[in-house]
Amino acid sequence: MNSFAIILARGGSKGIINKNLISFSGKPLLEWTINHCLNCEYIKETFVSSDSNEILELAIKKKVTPILRPFHLAQDHTSSEDAWLHALDYIKNKKGYLPKYILAPQVTSPIRGLNEFTRALDKMKNEKLDSLLSVNCLKDYFIWMIKDKKFISENYDFKNRSRRQLIKTKYHENGSFYIFKPEIIIKFKNRLGGKIGFHEMEEYKSFQIDEIEDLKFCEVIMNGYGLNED
Numbered sequence: 001m002n003s004f005a006i007i008l009a010r011g012g013s014k015g016i017i018n019k020n021l022i023s024f025s026g027k028p029l030l031e032w033t034i035n036h037c038l039n040c041e042y043i044k045e046t047f048v049s050s051d052s053n054e055i056l057e058l059a060i061k062k063k064v065t066p067i068l069r070p071f072h073l074a075q076d077h078t079s080s081e082d083a084w085l086h087a088l089d090y091i092k093n094k095k096g097y098l099p100k101y102i103l104a105p106q107v108t109s110p111i112r113g114l115n116e117f118t119r120a121l122d123k124m125k126n127e128k129l130d131s132l133l134s135v136n137c138l139k140d141y142f143i144w145m146i147k148d149k150k151f152i153s154e155n156y157d158f159k160n161r162s163r164r165q166l167i168k169t170k171y172h173e174n175g176s177f178y179i180f181k182p183e184i185i186i187k188f189k190n191r192l193g194g195k196i197g198f199h200e201m202e203e204y205k206s207f208q209i210d211e212i213e214d215l216k217f218c219e220v221i222m223n224g225y226g227l228n229e230d
Contacts, residue, residue, distance in 0.1 A: 001121055003101040004045050005037040006087045007064075010074040011052030015211050020055055020107050025219050025228045029209065030055065032110040034062045040117040043103060049087045050074070080104070081189055088182055098182040104191065105177040108209045111221055112176060112201075120199035124179050130194025131180040135171040136206040171198060174206035 009030050013019035020030045030048070037046040048059035049067040051074035056066035067090050073083050084104060092098055101124055103117055116134075124132055143154040155170075156162060177199075184193040204221050208214065222228045 001042040002099045003042045003121055004099045005043045005103040006084055007033055007048045008080055008083050009048055009050045009055050009107050025222045030107050033105050033107045034064055036112055039114050042121045047087055049083055084185055101179055102182055103179050106175050109176040111205045120179055127197055129197040130184050131192045132197045132199055133173050133178050134176040134201055135198045136174050136201050136203045138170045138172050140167050
């Protein structure tokens with residue numbers, strides 16, 4: 001299966017300084033996602049796009065291909081789509097072609113199984129999908145929200161509470177990774193388009209590292225489920 005991985009890992013971070021290189025369960029955080037890509041037999045080449053020389057040096061050390069991202073594409077307001085499109089231009093100029101599928105994993109979601117990407121790419125092929133997002137199932141969540149300064153039940157009527165078993169299954173876009181055909185993002189300027197599918201993950205794999213307190217919590221999950229083993 002002709003697939004490339006593009007990992008976005010810019011140098012700047014407000015929640016955690018130098019977040020992509022911070023130590024997590026014995027390795028730089030970025031290294032976990034690189035390893036997940038290298039362990040997937042379908043991914044023929046992995047690219048790391050960054051404005052940080054230190055991050056690109058780690059990519060070279062791990063024997064994946066660095067892409068130096070321009071400063072204006074590594075800002076807080078920069079969309080991932082813009083960074084992916086820049087990487088695709090680089091790949092097309094270097095290789096002379098684009099692969100059938102692009103896997104786009106998020107560095108701050110390191111809690112994954114070793115075959116997560118393989119199963120998702122199989123689904124892309126078998127279901128003839130154009131794009132895919134990772135999700136976890138929300139089976140029995142009662143959601144509340146503030147509307148017009150009132151605290152109200154959003155997805156159910158608290159005056160007529162349904163049994164848990166009758167609540168319709170919903171899915172949470174957990175951001176762990178996306179897969180898309182290059183022509184989809186080029187055409188729509190969006191990671192999702194065409195025939196969209198999903199890869200369901202266990203709920204514990206949906207946690208992300210955005211703040212410093214998330215590090216210890218996610219390490220406990222990583223170690224507890226044995227996902228810290230190479």
